Amino acid sequence: MGSIAAVSPAILAAGIRKVGSGLHATHSGNSGIGVVTMSLVVAIDGPGGSGKSTVAYRLAAMxxxxxxxxxxxxxxxxxxxSSVVLPDQDDDTADINDWFDHHEVAVEGQVGLLDGRALDEELRSKRVQEVLAQVSANPTVRRRxxxxxxxxxxxxxxxxVEGRDIGSVVWPDAVCKFYLVARLKVRLERRPEEGLQLLDRDLKDTTRYHAPLKVAEDAFVVDNSDESLDxxxxxxxxxxxxxxxxx
Ligand SMILES: Nc1ncnc2c1ncn2[C@@H]1O[C@H](COP(=O)(O)OP(=O)(O)O)[C@@H](O)[C@H]1O
Ligand SMILES: Nc1ccn([C@H]2C[C@H](O)[C@@H](COP(=O)(O)OP(=O)(O)O)O2)c(=O)n1
Structure with a gap:
């Protein structure tokens, strides 16, 4: 694990432990022999309000x-x-698989799509906040x-790609992994609408059994409390x- 705070990129790079190439050869074309393209995935994980979406957006643009x-x-x-069934953390129910089998979930830009309908403000609603941690801890939900x-x-x-388990579970071969942190006071100030619910979600995200929020061992820990985004x-x-x- 490295820290980005005070050292130069060259020194940081030397401290990275390499677990995979981070570059994936993918073949396109029907013959299976088609063009070979290399892909580069950057993983950004961290708790709520640490700045993941903001940093991911800016880094991707750059x-x-x-x-x-x-x-x-x-x-x-x-x-x-939430309108159908509220899954328990360890409940691997057929109901949830059935729900996924009958609904199309997608993400486009900064909106979620449910059966083709764009959801934006709904995704920050009280209804979602109340069940988010419970839904995120469910193994069937995570697998799907x-x-x-x-x-x-x-x-x-x-x-x-930004989230909670990108470097550790979703794409362990990411070419570069960052784990963002920020002081609690700063995170609470940046998320006034969520208040102390943020703490509750932190606790549930870090202690859940399946794919908990944690620092991948080859990730750089980036303190985003005081530094300017530029x-x-x-x-x-x-x-x-x-x-x-x-x-
Ligand atoms: N370095 C920074 N300086 C000032 N504000 C920041 C910084 N990083 C993030 N923010 C602000 O903090 C808020 C939360 O950031 P966000 O990217 O939504 O966090 P996360 O995706 O980790 O929950 C946003 O309003 C964002 O503009
Ligand atoms: N890769 C991910 C991304 C999000 N989650 C879950 C756990 C999080 O509390 C919720 C919401 O994530 P989101 O990134 O929108 O939340 P923040 O903007 O960081 O507060 O989803 C997850 O379990 N794994």
Missing amino acids: LLLPMLSTGLYFRTVAWGL ILELERAEIAKLGSCV VLIARMGDLVKLRAKSC
Whole structure:
């Protein structure tokens, strides 16, 4: 694990432990022999209010890559499931599989799509906030969303992906992994509408049995409490380029 706070990208790069190439060769074309393209996935994980979406958006723009906010899958499913069935953490129910079999969940930009209907403000509603942690802890929900996330990342090819378990579970071979943190006071100030519910979600996200929020062992921990976004993005961009070159 590294820290981005005070050291230069070159030193940081030397401290990275390599677990995979981070570059995936994908074949396109019906023959199976088609063009070989290389993809570069950047993973950004961290707790709520640490700045993941903001940083992912800015980093993706700088690197000219698309971004994917995986929290939107969980919020969209929480919205859909909350009107049907509330899953217990360890409940691997047929009901949930059935729900997924009969509904189409997708993410496009910063909106979730449920059966083609765009959900935006709904995803930050009280109804979603109340069930989000419970839905996110359910193993069936996680398994079904994991399939969607991986399919979307494979489709995008190269992208910046943010969430809770991207570097540890969804895409462990990401070329560069960041784990964002920010002081609690700062996070609460940045998320006034959520208040102390943020703490509750932190606790549930980090202690759930399936794919808990944790720092991947080869991730850079980035403190986003005080640094300006411009400085942070420039450093992170340098690191991604260094990592991509070394693969
Ligand atoms: N370095 C920063 N300086 C100032 N504001 C920031 C910084 N990083 C994030 N923010 C702000 O904090 C809020 C929460 O950030 P967000 O990206 O939504 O966090 P997350 O996706 O981790 O929940 C947003 O309003 C964002 O503009
Ligand atoms: N990769 C992910 C992304 C989100 N989740 C769950 C857990 C989170 O509390 C909710 C909402 O995620 P989201 O990224 O929208 O939340 P924040 O903007 O970080 O507060 O979804 C997850 O379990 N795994």
